Amino acid sequence: MNLPLITRAQEHNEKIAILVPRGCANATNERAFTYRDLLHTSSQIATFLLKDAEDLQEQRVAFLIPPGFEYVTTQWGIWRAGGIAVPLCVSHPRPELEYAIANSGASIIVAHPNFEAILRPIAQEKNLRFILTSETLPDRVCRLPEVDIARRALILYTSGTTGKPKGVVTTHYNIQAQVTSLISAWEWTSSERILHILPLHHIHGIINVLTCALWAGAECHMLSKFDAEVVWNRICEGDLTLFMAVPTIYVKLIAAWENASSERQKRMTAGCAKMRLMVSGSAALPVQVLEKWQSISGHFLLERYGMTEIGMALSNPLHGQRYSGYVGQPLPQVEVRLVDEGGELVPPGTPGEIQVKGPTVFLEYWQNPQATAKAFQDGWFCTGDLAVVENGNYRILGRMSVDIIKTGGYKVSALEIEEVLRSHPDIQECAVVGVADPEWGERVCAALVLQPQRQLTLESFRSWAKEQLAVYKIPTRILTVEELPRNAMGKVTKPTVVELFHASSS
């Protein structure tokens, strides 16, 4: 039996699957690829990967290819040959690429020629097969193996804000559950057109956008990278139906909108109005951003919560009331519970750790049985995120590790404080962390990016904050920085922020 993604693609043969707009991936003209193209090229790639073998038998194939048709056909080719796809990040420096290749035990590397210089030496050193996407593919396609959906499909390396990244292994079955859950909740159809602007080594870009689109038989319009003006140009064309992004991207789109002429602003707003759904996730969506976006686009962003290990777990509804600051309720096929430190269920209104169970939950951390065992409690995956249920809706309070701060015995949420600080007229961006302190356990500290030409003293900041926050939540130290440290996904790396505070006090 073929993989379900492949069987479904066969139903959409002549439809456009991937569209690469002009100027992207060196395309001088817009390039459209049908599902038939996808199926044919991916079977050629599978044949090439197999060489004389009948089945890659879960060999890991690491690949580094910019967003576009070649990325997708390589990913599908690996799957159709029975391999495990290990997508690498186009912006990672050599040590990070080497780590993923070594940790996954990849036996083959597939690279776009742009990355030959960085990857060929790694392949040579490790004696791995090295393939360039520019190589000529075989005309004759061999008989491809039957790949059971229980087999491993994908290894994604998690952001790694703590320790070394872990390889999250999902099976074809997990992917099917993650995708069908979103397709039913957000009512994807084959007439959808989505703009893809997210990284393709991360669940958001791979599952929520790319694989959902291709599963549904929809069109996925792939930009090679995020550029606010290019995104707005595409939105202005008025033919997109769906858009998904992280909060930082919405912030950048808002800034570009504010800099546009009033004529262009009208076209931007009209383009948004043509869409049926705009989604935010992968990080907390500040209420101010949600409100500003609503005033610009007319869309009340649908915020959802998920994680590489579990796919998407909680979502505001497609129809019905969405609440700002909340991530809604469990998605189809997903079981969610909140537990206290002793593993007992907490009642509504009491914070607890989010634990998740069901077919969307990953199989294991790659070759790390200890970490896998530690991550589960009675068959439930422990997310390390705290949430509270209020009026039936989940509100994320932050990660148990860094965003939840224990100060003077009080448990406070860094996200909650940041939300307030962002409403200060002089503060552009901020990151709140807990810094170890002998008296308080942890002190609440805030790194701030100020608006241009503004200054802020601790005194005036604290007297302003007293109006907004319980006194124990108010940062006792502030540090003005040019920009916040972020990882490749654009998330603020809180351990680095903590280090900034240590460095500034020494």
Ligand code: AMP
């Ligand atoms: P990742 O595996 O890189 O997608 O990161 C997952 C983590 O992102 C989760 O464990 C949460 O801490 C965070 N996250 C995802 N969605 C949200 C959201 N809507 N609000 C707050 N945090 C989120």
